[in-house]
Amino acid sequence: MQTAEIQRRWLNFFEQRGHTVVPSASLVSDDPSLMFTVAGMVPFVPYLSGLVPAPYDRATSVQKCIRTNDIEEVGKTPRHGTFFQMCGNFSFGDYFKEGAIKFAWELLTTSEADGGLGFSPDDLWVTVYEEDDEAFALWQQHSSLPDERIQRLGKDTNYWSTGQPGPAGPCSEIFFDLGPEYGIDGGPATDDDRYVEIWNLVFMQYQIADVKSKLDFTIVGDLPKQNIDTGMGLERVAFIKQGVNNMYEIDQVRPVLDRAAELAGKTYGAAIEDDVRLRVIADHVRSGLMLIGDGVTPSNEGRGYILRRLLRRVTLSMRLLGVNGPSFAELFPVSRDAMQAAYPEVAENFDFISRVAYAEEKTFLRTLASGIQILDSAIEAAVSASQPGKAGSTGASVDGDTAFLLHDTHGFPVELTLEIAEEAGVSVDREVFATLMQEQRDRAKADAKAKKGQRADLAVYKELRGLGETAFVGYDSLVHESKVLGIVVDGAPAQEAREGEIAELVLAETALFAESGGQDSDNGVIVGDGFEAEVLDVQKPVPGLIVHTVKVTVGSIGVDARAETRVDADYRRGATQAHSATHIVHAALRDVLGPNAHQAGSYNKAGYMRLDFTHSEALSAATKSEIEEISNLAIRSNYAVVTREMALDDAKAMGAMALFGEKYGERVRVVDIGGEWSRELCAGTHVATAAEVGMINLVSESSVGSTNRRVESLVGLEAFQSFAAERLIVQQLAGGLRVPRSEVVSRVEDLSAQLRAAEKKIAALEAAKLAERVPELFAGAERAGSVALVSADLGTVGSPDDLRGLVTQLRDKFGSEPGVVLLAGTVAEGKPVVIAATTAAARELGVKAGDLAKRGAQVLGGGGGGKPDLAQGGGTDPSQIPAALAEMRRTIEA
Template sequence: MESAEIARRFLRFFEERGHTIVPSASLVAEDPTLLLVNAGMVPFKPYFLGQKKPPYPRAASVQKVMRTLDIDEVGKTTRHASFFQMLGNFSFGDYFKEQALPFAWELLTRPEAEGGFGFPEDRLWVTVLHEDDESHDIWHNKIGVPAERIQRRGLADNYWHMGVPGPGGPCSEIYYDRGPEYGREGGPVADENRYLEVWNNVFMQFQLREVRTKVDFDVAGELPAKSVDTGMGLERMAAILQGVDNIYEIDTTYKILDRAAELTRSRYGRDGRADVSLRVIADHMRAGVMLVGDGVLPSNEGRGYVLRRMLRRAIRNLRLLGAGEERYLHELTATTIEAMGRQYPDLIADAAHLHTVIDAEESSFLGTLRTGTAIFDAAVEETKRKGEGTLRGAQAFQLHDTYGFPIDLTLEMAAEQGLRVDEDGFRRLMGEQRDRAKADSAAKKTGNADLSVLGDLLDRSGRVDFLGYDHTTAEATVVGLLVDGASVPAAGAGTTVEVVLDRTPFYAEGGGQLSDQGTVRTGGAHVEVVDVQSPFAGLVVHRGKVRDGEIRVGDQAQAEIDIERRRAISRSHTATHLVHRGFRNALGESAAQAGSENSPGRFRFDFTAAGAVSPSVLRDVEDEVNAILINDLKVHAFHTSLEEARSMGALALFGEKYGDEVRIVEVGDYSRELCGGTHVASSGQLGLVKVLGESSIGAGVRRVEALVGIDAFRFLARESVLVAQLSEALKTRREELPERVDGIVTRLRAAERELERLRSAQVLAVAGELAAAARDIGGISLVTHRAPDGTSPDDLRKLALDVRGRFPADHAAVVLVAGVPADRPVVVAAVNDAGRTRGLAAGRLVGVAARALGGGGGGKDDVAQGGGSRPESIGDALGAVEHAVREAAS
């Protein structure tokens, strides 16, 4: 059963029982105490704590989860993973133990054909807290679990709390017995490798006053409303239901692992060190893609650092497998999107963005690795030559500061060499660096200059007079020049330089508006300005290149902006204000701006919203804004006090800091915002606003992108040509195109379904012939068959069961069917009751076949499924199973 199907069945089961289905929240936690969502209940935490009233009495979700504490352990075992998914059902003062436990048991044990997971009841064990007689009674007397399969455990195992004062309570866990080949008998208390936890039911019924440790806390009393929080790991369930040994062999993870093995010409299962690397790559690629999909970008802080660390560990492990300088993350990103896309369609829609972010990180880090590894090797050699066992903190700091080596990577690589790292020394040097440096973003915007140089310049020369609201050119004096961050008296042709003038018409990037571009000319030099920044209030830095001549401090200059670029950006900025007002009118005042970018001819606008904005709302906002353009409202800007601006209801922009005096920009009576940007004189100058669409960029934040002016006209012209071409090709009037296309798609899908039905019927039609042609091996009827390529795993399974069912119940029969549904071979084994009495088990036989295919598999004794990576070895796999049956028959 594929992961997407497991999730679908879980949600459908609880939806049928009155639960509101809540989509997974973003991995970026809204909880300020969390870096990332680390448990399925996190989005519901305010309800459990009583901070918010739940909008529904019961809910169910499949929540994306990221845990970063075990990153260093990922790959070393088959148990640790960073990204996983939690299936959970929740009650907020609605139902409690008497309903929660039967819900769990019913879903687990209901046959697959009836929408359940088909667990044999005799393979399930449960645990309860020692004194939780109520749960024990429900399990034994209401559900019918034998007393010998109900085990009582202590607080360490069967009690939940948040580690701080708040709700807490006992929990009851359900375990699956994987069989004697996985460990000793005796239930979960004896062996949690053999008895695998599949579901945890937490009963929040007490208010905890003091929490000292996991097992040491004070109970203040019972909660006024008892609640339920359950969790079931999707990956662990998939491993069991897919008949594989661990989470790295399930559908969504093994595809990535297998592709990494293919790219690096490795074989999973043959070499322990290679297996660790392949597991690291598979886990970290899945985690990395999901993080980027939720809006996280690689950086050196917070969530961005988690993402960067994972992607870089994946890259390094690819190199350990022999990837060399090859860039493989693009391929692995595509495989990850394919693997996870059924559950998260946004990944498919955002594929281009995912590729861009991850490709850029790979390109950057490969350069870092080349240089940093050489320096690291030299440091290791020096340390060992001196007979020391610890890399000095200064060496680790140099790797980090000069060559971009993350300290975690240095620690990991040092451990592989049997060395330690002076972490205290490293962190002391990092602290000293932070004390010397200012904000990273400001440093980047000024060519990584020492900001103290700019601060001194501002102190000497005073504030720069910005003239850009009223002028596009200005006479000025050059008061400062910087080259590579250092102050210089002059700069010659070909030099990248930063120019500070005493007055300027250039707008510095800020408030979402891109900077102006243009030229600065002196009597002896021409500087092309490509970027303008304001690292400090009152200081404007023009960054560009000296095209000819020499510019000197003290020169008189003529500063002139690119007026067409300014006009295009100003149109975009004014359009952003109008769209902001339009969404507030449509969605309410909660649709607050959360970011923007105003570029020439286009803009993007981010705003808070509980969910996706419907196409009809987008159309209404677009129509409303364009009506404002037709009315040609005057755009007016003025300064006032912050207090007065607030009393007027002016909207403040995301991320902006305001002084006592602020600038307000009004578009007629329609829009009023605090804004320092440049704008058009009247709304009619925008010409046209065309909204391209909207998307999610994180938890509760949506992004709209749109075109303005001539760019919008050009877009609509291209759209008109495209519609005309479609209309001609389909011989249909334009207004009838949607209906015509919908009809074609409907017929195509119906044809595909019919082809699938016919193909499935064709596969199953040979069941009688296969049973009749069975080979007798010592009284055991054996059928081995290779189905046509393209046969789905589900049809392979149906065929195996159909053939098995054609043998008498008292006659031992073994059926093995193999095929290649896509690019990987799949085998299904089925053994009837009589065959199992002869010692034959489907799980073991499918394991024999799967190993011959270069993969793995296993499962139940009656039917099991596995796979591999070598389609050309299917004949060997069938032969290996025949050999195993002959051995059993003898």
């Protein structure tokens, strides 16, 4: 049974039993505490917790999920995958334990011919919470399982909670028995891999408090509504139904594995180590495909970092299988073909997905090439340091600092460091590397904990959201009277906010726009009888609830008070100009660069807009000028701006663009500028006609990743003011240079050329002056161990290049003799520099310039290194130059 067919049967089964079919949410979670959607129930948390009233009594979904906390286990076990699909059925105060158990048993054991999944009852086991007599009895009543195959287990496995005060309850898990050849008898209680958990039924029935851990809490009462949250692992059911050994061999994953094996000339099943790598490739390619399809792009932080790590693990695994060149163009199309039956959008968006993935692979292959050069130098130094007779020699080893630097700074995988070092007969100090990695993880955890601590507890909004959805009326009016429904002070509900306090206000309706869709929140005030408050921020902490953060400037505000929201009209005008300008620039980008230039993020506020878009190359000056011109021509043409509300499907059918990272309900607003020229789904505020934008001044274009670019623009009056300021600068330059404005550029170029010529002449004179010191310095050579040594602090020098030229001249004077030159000085801004050079004879004695420069630079408070014949180091403390030269000499004599 194909995976897509299992998905279809699941949804049909529950739809026929009164469940609303809810499409999979994006892998990018709405929950601010989560990077990704990590479980099927995540999109339903506001309903299950009672934070938001559920729009249906029962629902079902097949949810895309990403988890990377067990990434090191991928490929090693039958069921660890970073991307997986969770089939779920949910009840919000409707049916409870009996309904959930009856549905599960019916779907699993109904024959395939009758629309079920066709499992034999003889292969199934069930676990329940040890104190849940009700669930045990219901399984006895509604299944054909003997009592011994309904096992009671403890709280650690069969009790669900979030680990925080709130809803909790026992759960019941369903397992498939793979058979005696896979492990021992005894059922799931043995915790043996023979028993595969395929379905978990969570019975949310209690409210818990005094939570010390997931196992230590106090049940304080029943929930007002008992809820059901279940999850069946689609990949787990698929590998059982398809008769394969693990999730990597199912129809949605195996084709990528086979293509990778073909490219590498490997046979799957022939070697355990190769098999693990092939499974990692198959899993991560699919995860990358789905993440990019949901708008995630590679970066060095957050979700983008996780995606980058997954893609780079694919490249690394291919390399370890012997494929050193690009492979994504072979692998991603195979994954697309395997997934499109369940997710047609991966085929529709494949041009974008492939460009992002291929660009990341190209970048990483360059990183690998440069990292290998650094590692080769480190291996050469390690081999040299381990030569017989060398003081302190204990065998060739690359230090852990170097391995960590390669990993952390250059993105060079430690697995590859170990492999290359092993091939060269050199070890790696893994203990130091592991210590540095742990320190990095500890810092990251501390940072994450600090950030988490800054977030408000969303539970405080639960009762407020229960009063209804906040109505935004600001599209049509900038002033609106409403009622204060709730007040939050210092994170807790309050009846009053007093003068001078910072508080959060929830009103029944508001004219103030809450930050969303890239548009910053409105400025304004909230006033009423005897009070006034300055609006600091407006946000939507949970769907449907608008919260105003205010500073009470006059009087006090109480719950139930009448309050008038007043939008700052000038700020709103600037914000609408900037938001409409974002749409205009986006359309102009697509005109110039083609339809693949998708918006990948935006931010706009009064007078300013920023737009990120998918493109891998910098824009030329001519291209930027063309985009700016098209944008301003749209303004001059005074395109009509038309906003309509309609069903999401209707909006997509008429070609409205749904932007990556945005979440849309069943009803959406469509904004047209110039008809089809710019047609996007957007809930922001906009001008009535394009001419109201005034002017667009494209001020910058930059990179925000290997596949994303960013343009920034000033809008309206701010754009004019910028042009006026630049005009004044040109006027001042023309006056100072005594040339017409039209000749300013050529005159500046002439002066620049004259300056460069003068600097070149000065540098030549300084170099010649330094060269005159060669005889004097060489005459002062001393013995240092078994080599002749020239060592000197030259004071202030023009540049490191001047110093390097002098060093090589002195080294050449040693001829075939073992000689070393150590020169130091200060360059621009007083930065100290040391340069070391060695003759071939000195290197044969084990004296390497790279080692010397590194030791000297450490004394100077910096770093350095280089080749054995010539190397450079630098630092921050020029007063330590004598000590650095002395340390380098001691290294030679050691």
